[in-house]
Amino acid sequence: MIDARVNVSIVSHPKTKKLKRKLGDSGPWSLICLFLWAAANRSDGKLTGMTAEDVELAVDWAGDDGAFVATLVAVGFLDGEDGNYSIHDWAEHNPWSAGAAARSEKARWIALCKHHGRERAAETMPAYADRLLSSATSTPEADDSMRVAENSCAPSPSPSPSPLPSAPPSSAAVASAEPTSDPTKGRKTTFKVWLTDIRASGQKAVSGYQPVWDYAEQVGIPAEWIELAWICFRERYTNDEKANLKRYADWRRVFLRAVKEGWMGVWSWSDRDESYRLTTIGMQALKAFEGQAGAQ
Known part of the structure; x- marks a missing residue:
């Protein structure tokens, strides 16, 4: 369903009030029809190649020719000019619809990788493969993206600290960030002890652990959702009465297993959309993180 x-x-x-004053009740109704038509036919909100007549035909405008589009432009619901219109701030107000094409492309890539391997997928979708490579190799070495309360790189311009990585670390960054030795490896410790020792040694907790990012890319889990999983993972093994007593020799591998098996319940697969979607738990983790970042 779209x-x-x-x-x-x-x-x-x-x-809307201006639109109604100028065009009557049919103005706002036709605007809603335009939103619905765009979601189904131009999910990015760009009406490139469409004239004013094309736009009005799409919504069955029955008023004077050109009046609907001209008024939308005048009041600010429509940007651009004839042949190059776009719905104002569409991606902001309809992010799910605006990302439909990207999700479809990602779903196709995942399916190709799953059934034919990455090399064949790259041959079939060279442009997408090039973008993935460019994204990975252009990402600067980030600060520890797995430290929620500390400053790090934000995925988009924001005055508040945000550890959500917009892409997995590059191979070069990983080479320098990958810990040469785990001060606790080989002996079983609680998560609190492990995290304290890791930080004391100057190492990063998980952001330099490439197997996590390789797996996320392989199956199509957004990198920022790995961070949400880490928030939940850290919360569980720090504050849960039973979980904080657990002892493991390699907590990085435990987190990788948690990601693979979905222990945190942050995301689920949608057959309808052929992509992953945040669950209620994932949305709560996201809201909690945003609230924490906004308070800082």
Whole structure:
């Protein structure tokens, strides 16, 4: 099912009121029809190649020719000009719809990798493979992306600290970040002890552990969701009465297993969308993280 988001305040928004004043009740209704049509046919909100007449035909506008589009431009619901229109701030208000093409492309890549291997997938989708390579090799060595309370790189411009990585570390970064020795490896310790020792030794907890990122890329789990899994993992083995007594010799491998087996329940696979989606637990972790970052 394809859908689109409409903010509950749209009825009282000044733009909508102006649209109604100029075009009557049919103006706002046709605007909603345009949103729905775009979600189904132009999921990125860009109406490239469409004239004003094309736009009005798409929503069955029955008023004066050109009036609907001209008014949308005038009040600010539509940007651009004839043949190059776009719905104003579409990606911001409809991020799920705006990302439909990217999700479809990613799903195809995952399916190809699963059934034919990466080399064949790269041959079939060379442009996508090039973008993945470019993203991986251009990512600078990040600070420990697995330290929630400490400063690190944000995936988008933000005044608050954000440890969510926008892409797995590059191979060069991993080579320098990968710990040469784990001060606790070989002896079983609790998570608290392990994390304390790791930090005391100047090493990174998980961000330099390449197997996690390799697995995430292989199966198509977004890198930032690995961070959410780490937040839940750290919370469980730090504060849970039973879990904080667990002892393991290699906590990095334990986290990798948690990611592979979905222990944290952060994401689930959607057959309908052929991609992963955040679960309620994942959304709660995201909201908690955003709240924590915003308070800093």
